[in-house]
Amino acid sequence: MPTITFVRPDGERIAVEAGNTESVMLAAVGRQVAGILGECGGSMTCATCHVFVAPEWLDRLPPMSAAEDELLDATATERGHNSRLSCQIPLSEALDGLVVELPEMQI
Amino acid sequence: MTKTADGDHADVLIVGAGQAGLQAALSLREEGFAGSIRLVGEEPMLPYQRPPLSKGFVQGTASADSLVLRPRSLLDELRVDIHCDARATAIDRARQELVLLDGRRLAYGHLVLATGSRARRWNGPGAELDGIMYLRSMTDAAALKERLGQACNVVVVGAGFIGLEFASVVAKAGLAVNVVEAADRPMARCVTPTMSALFRQWHEEAGIAMHFGARLAAIEGKAGQVAGVRLDDDRLLPADIVLIGIGGIANDELAAQAGLAVDSGVVVDELLLTEDPAISAIGDCASHPNVFAGARMRVESVQNAIDQGRTVAARLAGKPLPYRAVPWFWSDQGSLKLQMAGLVAQTDRLIEIGSRHERRFSLLAFRDGVFAGAETVNRPADNMLARRILAKPVPLGFAEAEAAGFDLKALAAAAPA
Ligand SMILES: Cc1cc2nc3c(=O)[nH]c(=O)nc-3n(C[C@H](O)[C@H](O)[C@H](O)COP(=O)(O)OP(=O)(O)OC[C@H]3O[C@@H](n4cnc5c(N)ncnc54)[C@H](O)[C@@H]3O)c2cc1C
Ligand code: FES
Secondary structure, three states: OOOOEEOOOOOOEEEEEEEOOOOOHHHHHHOOOOOOOOOOOOOOOOOOOOEEEEHHHHHHOOOOOHHHHHOOOOOOOOOOOOOHHHHHHHHOOOHHOOOEEEOOOOO | OOOOOOOOOEEEEEEOOOOHHHHHHHHHHHOOOOOOEEOOOOOOOOOOOOOOHHHHHHHHHOOOHHHOOOOHHHHHOOOEEOOOOOEEEEEOOOOOOOOOOOOOOEEEEEEOOOOOEEEEOOOOOOOOOOOOOOOOOOOHHHHHHHHOOOOOOEEEOOOOHHHHHHHHHHHOOOEEEEOOOOOOOOOOOOOHHHHHHHHHHHHHHHOOEEEOOEEEEEEEEEEEEEEOOOOOOOOOOEEOOEEEOOOOEEHHHHHOOOOOEOOOOOEEEOOEOOOOOOOEOOOEEEEEEEOOOOOEEOOHHHHHEEEEEEEEEEHHOOOOOOOOOEEEEEHHHHHHOEEEEEOOOOOEEEEEEEEEOOEEEEEEEOOOOOOEEEEEEEOOOHHHHHHHOOOOOOEEHHHHHHHHHOOHHHHHHHHOE
């Protein structure tokens, strides 16, 4: 069961045991992690699941699609080089220990 | 105030455990509401999202489990007392009690109606035939998916979002599909004629046969099974599945029988409150004054369900605010991701950005010189930016948009004039 750590803008760290959920977004909303809304349920329509991935993890994630890249251009908190939509990061054991930062705003 | 739903009383009782009802419960806790919350729903499973039912789920790329919105463990942790398989049959307003089918009576401090909508049925000739399907619930979708495995010819009645999404899945699977629509264009109530024309062309290119201005005379059968759809010009379209997608009807009977006003939906004010100060209504079932429409309306969308759930929760937690959320919607039809922000059906000027030939473009719609919304195809960022522009307190004028070269990113970032 991979454990994922969400770091809030104020530095607070929230560790979530992801269980058998299918994406990082679902792991977060399944524990009501404030700061991940996931309004569209992973349909790549809302960008309310934006995260900044810890640099050492960036290359270990599956690559992003053109649509994800485009949607990241319109996030409520300006994207960084390490931005991803957490609904597009499928969970696996390989992600055990993943650290992502939450943006200031999702809407 | 009690902390957990105590015996038969709950401080907030939500009937209908769907997208809106669940959101109300979650948002109540986010707002710091400490009272007891009970969520009652007639379906056997935990609240789930419906959009994938007509897309990935029927196609076989999304499992039933993946549609569940929140795990039970979270509901337990948040002390949301959920009852599945529990259908409400009446509201006793005098005693502030909800009556269930099994006779139980659940007392409430406040009642939230979140009963959603159901599919409009075909009641004409042939309505009893096996093979006439609807697509609203997980149960409907599972039955449809199973039948699709043995089908050759599919007829979809209604060229709305659900019908076209399903038709796209069917065409992709290589089956013959005919879409029958009474109006003269697809999605006529919700999108611009320009967008309708393009979708018609694209769907026809994908092998979907479309029939507009066409009315059903009867559904014909053989040995109790659907065999075809007879149109009023006497044409017969062969079918072993007929999906009826002719719109939704609000589940407003509980309210009506309790003497509350209904008008194709439970009538609420801008706070989403009915005339009974102890009863609110949200989501698909609520007929509410919509500031973007400038009229009372009922909206069937995830956005509306979520934002109304939040609005009612904030009020019950002591922060009353009128419902003013920007409408947005999406519909994935094959490889076409159609999105809307604002309400664009009644607009008088359209500006096109992007490339329709590459099927990546947006239509910016203006009404009376003011930005009213956007329709986008495979341009998800434009949808987000349009929503942000529409959420501003000052509307965006045409001249200002033109001066900025219709650059949505710049316009979204600009401070209100
Ligand atoms: C196939 C399909 C595809 C869709 N696709 C999209 C899309 O792409 N994008 C989008 O934005 N929206 C889409 N929608 C619309 C969206 O799913 C709905 O607007 C949303 O689910 C409404 O939430 P709700 O809570 O009001 O109703 P629902 O989610 O329908 O929940 C209402 C619940 O109340 C229950 N109920 C009703 N009466 C009673 C009673 N008397 N007692 C107990 N329980 C009761 C119902 O069984 C149901 O479980 C789609 C809908 C469908 C059906
Ligand atoms: S949940 Fe909507 S884009 Fe990720």
